[in-house]
Amino acid sequence: MAYAPGAVLIAALAVGCSGGTGSGDSATDSKPGAVASSTAPPGKYRTLPEACRSVSPATLKDLLPGSAELPEAQQEKVFDGSPAVTYDTDRRVGCRWKTEAPDGAHSLFVDFERVVSYDPAVSDDDRAREVYAKKEAAADLPSALPGSTDSGTPDAPDAPDASGSPSATASGKPGKDGGGKAAGKSSGKSADPDAEETADTDGSGDGGAAENLQPRVLDSLGDSAFLDDLLTRAGSTAQHRTVSVVFRTSNVIVTIQYTAQPALSTEIPDSKELQEKAQALGRKLVDGFSE
Template identity: 40%
Template sequence: MPRRAIRYATRGTLASYATTTALALALAGTLTACTGSSGADDGGDGKPGSASASPSAAAPGKYDTLPEPCGTVAVSQLREMLPGAAAAEDGDTPAPSDSASPFEGEASVTYDTDRRVGCSWKSATTLSTRHLSVDFERVVSYKPTVSDDEQAERLFAKKARKAGIAVGPASAQSAGETPDGHASPTDKKGGSDGAGGEDGSDEPGDAPEDSSSPTPDEDLTPRALDDIGDAAYIDDTLHTADSGLHRDITLVFRTANVIATVEYDQWVTDKHRIPDSKELQDKARELAEQLEGQFEED
């Protein structure tokens, strides 16, 4: 009898031990599962601190607003660039009594004035008509790894390529440059500044008179500029089509994440006299330098 009692007691003890072990293993499995879940959140592989760091966002652009465009050009500058408007302002030419000042300008219609603004002016005399416009575009990059300034630099380079002007290290190899480095500004009718009469012919005596007189060392070709903003270029195009004789100056410069464009042209009624390239370029550059200076002050 005592031996049987001992045998029964041993079996009960083993059974109790097995049950306790199973419970312990189940509890350990539950704890392991919880720990593994926490590790996945940390790094994806269960190892603390092994999470892959996301790339840091590029720095925002320097400018987050744009100026009021019609107020960026001083009246003194407008008087220089728009002699017809100056004459009307001084009462030398008749003007409607209810007309606004010719120097107020007309704001461009844009869908988002926080991203793009512009203004234009016009003056006319019996000899010629001049148009002036300024445009400001604030560039914003939507790529987290590309800054606003970098995106603006890319857009500026694209505009220069479209105009056929090399910017950067290759800027010396400007489009249309002759072997001696001095070519005439582009003539959309063909030929140089002195080509084409009223009907566009090259007959002797029909050539328009070129009123520009650059010095031998002066370059008036479309080219990159290195003294305005972070980068700049100027384009000079002469149109001699039957629709009218006019010279168009386009100067584009970039400062940080803003691209500014100055467009200045002169149409003449006397097709035998070409608008002065040097005069128009000098005035466009002077205005661009003033505009760039306003951004520097911000």
């Protein structure tokens, strides 16, 4: 009887230790590591660059003819750019630059979008692939031309028009209606009589292979990329060309829009020059992400 209280105490302590062990096992089952093991990994990029500082003044001088001749105060204002309106700078930022010269106007717009997946089973990168794929599909790219230095998976053939053959537009896209980017979607597009000839006959510098200036998938820019090229008639006579380069690097999608409008309504902006400069800027931005 003298030892009963001690036995009870030992039993209570044993029960207490056993209960503590059980509680620890339960915590282990629900620890963050266990949850993370079944959750898709986050994207590589958690922040975005400052859009209006993403393009150097030297590059802007090249992309915006006439800016170098402006008075210093005006030049600084042009190079500062105008930030795009955004409500979440961690998710999306953009900037626009514009200049006018005696021979015409040029503008540049750069947009950065950081894609975040809210589905724990889908990674940010996979979600970014889906967003990028929708942008590429919306561009309605034509099939790659033979001999193109940048090619992608050809699209399905476009539906023939009433005459039984595909139509074409200024950008060289088959299956397009001359009145818009896609038949029935918009108006104001202008035919470029030199587009097909340029795409078929210009040398690419590799021994005579035809150079492709059509809208197309780009092979060597980020993880995925494409280029679009639209010649638009503004008003009754003036024409401007916009070259867009869109690329994805991990969970960030970057859009570059480079536009030129000559002062003379009879002039057509040079597609090759705009495309080369837009792609060169794209490569610089990709390198910036790699640093």
